[in-house]
Amino acid sequence: MREIVGLDMNAAKEAFSEYLSDTNMDSRQIYFVNQIVEYIVHNGMMKDLSVLQESPFIDRGSVVEIFTDLSVWMGIRQVIERINANAAA
Numbered sequence: 001m002r003e004i005v006g007l008d009m010n011a012a013k014e015a016f017s018e019y020l021s022d023t024n025m026d027s028r029q030i031y032f033v034n035q036i037v038e039y040i041v042h043n044g045m046m047k048d049l050s051v052l053q054e055s056p057f058i059d060r061g062s063v064v065e066i067f068t069d070l071s072v073w074m075g076i077r078q079v080i081e082r083i084n085a086n087a088a089a
Helices: 009-015 026-042 049-053 072-089
Strands: none
Touching: 009 026, 009 072, 026 072
């Protein structure tokens, strides 16, 4: 059902709030996370992570270029996986 109606913007922003409010993230990283939020709000989940290799996600660099600290990227990925799991439940 969520794939049809999407996910509430506030709920999506809350899920990623740790990263959106983190002052240690640069503008490219914040842009990337915001693109993920927009995608999930529109689609309800992100089943296929390969979309992260397409525009608009790569407009400011690839995941590897943007997140040189892979632990930050892995945390973001875990948030995506939690959203997907909640949508499937």
